[in-house]
Amino acid sequence: MLNGIVVKAYNSYYYIQSGSKIVSCNLRGRFKKERFSLTVGDEVTYTMTGPDKGVIEEILPRRSILKRPLVANIDQVVLTFAAVNPDINPALVDRFLVVAEYSELDIIICINKTDLADLDAVSQLAGRYEQIGYKVLTAAAKAGTGIDTLRSLLYNKISVFAGPSGAGKSTLLNAIQPGLELTTGEVSHKIGRGKHTTRFAELLPLAGGGFVVDTPGFSFTEFNDMEAAHLMDYFPEIAAVAPACKFNTCLHYKEPQCAVKQAAADGRIHADRYQSYLEILTEIRENKKGY
Numbered sequence: 416m417l418n419g420i421v422v423k424a425y426n427s428y429y430y431i432q433s434g435s436k437i438v439s440c441n442l443r444g445r446f447k448k449e450r451f452s453l454t455v456g457d458e459v460t461y462t463m464t465g466p467d468k469g470v471i472e473e474i475l476p477r478r479s480i481l482k483r484p485l486v487a488n489i490d491q492v493v494l495t496f497a498a499v500n501p502d503i504n505p506a507l508v509d510r511f512l513v514v515a516e517y518s519e520l521d522i523i524i525c526i527n528k529t530d531l532a533d534l535d536a537v538s539q540l541a542g543r544y545e546q547i548g549y550k551v552l553t554a555a556a557k558a559g560t561g562i563d564t565l566r567s568l569l570y571n572k573i574s575v576f577a578g579p580s581g582a583g584k585s586t587l588l589n590a591i592q593p594g595l596e597l598t599t600g601e602v603s604h605k606i607g608r609g610k611h612t613t614r615f616a617e618l619l620p621l622a623g624g625g626f627v628v629d630t631p632g633f634s635f636t637e638f639n640d641m642e643a644a645h646l647m648d649y650f651p652e653i654a655a656v657a658p659a660c661k662f663n664t665c666l667h668y669k670e671p672q673c674a675v676k677q678a679a680a681d682g683r684i685h686a687d688r689y690q691s692y693l694e695i696l697t698e699i700r701e702n703k704k705g706y
């Protein structure tokens with residue numbers, strides 16, 4: 416029995432990559448009688464039925480599932496921001512971080528377009544996130560700076576890139592893997608691909624091993640499914656301090672003797688981060704009221 420990974424699903428065919436070979440497979444008939452879920456990123460076993468044709472025998476257990484786009488076994492997200500143009504917005508960075516933490520993905524923050532930026536400001540902002548424990552990379556995709564480091568972090572993993580439009584995600588991916596030929600440029604030039612078209616995600620193989628998800632169209636602005644009481648878990652530095660609050664139900668909002676509020680006042684938690692926490696908390700609570 417052979418082993419492979421679903422890189423594309425189309426018209427009830429599944430394209431399975433195994434080493435450098437792609438095999439188009441359908442499913443054993445018995446699957447049609449069972450409930451099953453099979454999507455891009457899933458690992459399967461299969462047998463060959465022709466030169467590049469096969470049949471899927473078994474779907475292996477998943478390590479993770481991301482819903483939008485529907486991709487199994489994603490290991491990490493590269494949250495990509497432009498230092499300048501569009502200017503990095505720490506409140507937006509925090510929102511992406513919260514959704515990535517909630518999705519239980521490993522996180523890499525990539526600050527791109529450093530060729531246009533004030534490097535002191537970039538390293539100060541990078542330091543803010545490094546202090547929390549995040550891995551932060553700087554890059555200038557157009558000049559090829561930072562590409563080797565990023566490429567090495569993608570090795571043998573399934574990675575998705577996310578970040579605001581214009582941050583340079585496609586440019587970074589093209590630099591990492593020449594030949595991908597992802598369309599770059601102004602949003603208006605990109606009609607027909609990307610987040611405005613509904614299509615299934617595909618995994619693009621990296622030459623050294625590993626895959627990237629080809630669409631950045633993954634929803635990073637909604638907190639609908641989150642519980643106010645769990646929000647702190649998506650801010651590692653807040654979660655670390657929270658056990659010292661007087662009340663174990665503390666939401667670190669207006670409660671007395673709140674260790675988080677105290678840490679924000681002392682500067683042990685960055686004031687902007689605490690502010691982001693409060694803003695998202697308010698949104699979650701307002702959503703729950705039925706807006």
Ligand SMILES: Nc1nc2c(ncn2[C@@H]2O[C@H](COP(=O)(O)OP(=O)(O)OP(=O)(O)O)[C@@H](O)[C@H]2O)c(=O)[nH]1
Nearest residue numbers: 528555556557579580581582583584585586599600
């Ligand atoms: N100066 C400079 N420009 C860059 C850099 N990286 C990307 N760009 C430019 O920024 C613009 C947007 O880059 P894209 O790669 O299309 O951005 P994206 O994040 O894929 O955008 P969406 O697909 O809309 O989400 C393009 O005109 C790129 O040429 C960089 O490091 N420095």
Ligand SMILES: [Zn+2]
Nearest residue numbers: 660665667673
């Ligand atoms: Zn508290």
